[in-house]
Amino acid sequence: MKNLIIILVSFLFTTGYSYAQAVDANNNALNALATYGPDGANIGASSIVRNPPRPIDGTVYLFDSWNNKTLILTNSQEKPFELNSNINFNTKLNAFESKIDSETIFTFDFTNIDKIIINNRVFKNIYSPVDGGYRIFEVIAASKDFEIYKNYSIDIKEGSPNPQLARANDKYIIKDSYYLKKGKSFKKLKLKKSDILKATGSKSSLVEDYAKENKLNFKNERDVQKIVGYYMSL
Known part of the structure; x- marks a missing residue:
């Protein structure tokens, strides 16, 4: 097995200055992505991609393509960080990811991110008492009185060894549900x-x-x- 080189990518914030260098989006490779600042806040980490023990049809990713125009708004920087390609939302992990190479994925940590706007769709990290923790939701509608969020999750439809059913492999199914936040109330909608x-x-x-x-x-x-x-x- 060939050696794997894990590229560690970190994000640091400051006011008025940012830097981003992305390699050709056609091969979905991310060479570097960073901003510099005194606080040393990190908003992500890389990991090795491991294939499942058996093939699964479908995808866990929300968007059909990784070529998505994205704005990342941090908690400490007024000017948004722009990424023009190589980002997708993993509905299984409830996380945004970028491909560093064919074997390495960079996963965004929302701790220091206010929101991510991808293809004009807004995503925020919201505490859900229904789920007992923070989750990344798509903001469907927002007013001063209430907000409507959309949650994405993954389900697996089991395959069958019966050749007459023509579905030997398991298959990923992306499911969604809605939530209403109004005042202190947070419930499914x-x-x-x-x-x-x-x-x-x-x-x-x-x-x-x-x-x-x-x-x-x-x-x-x-x-x-x-x-x-x-x-x-x-």
């Missing part, structure tokens, strides 16, 4: 009319009329974003 209107409180009748007039579906994520956008304008 179903995208349905009654739950969304309940979150809008005294303005629910106006929101309901707006959704009806514009033929918006409370079960549709994009429509819910429009509905919450209207709520914020009231």
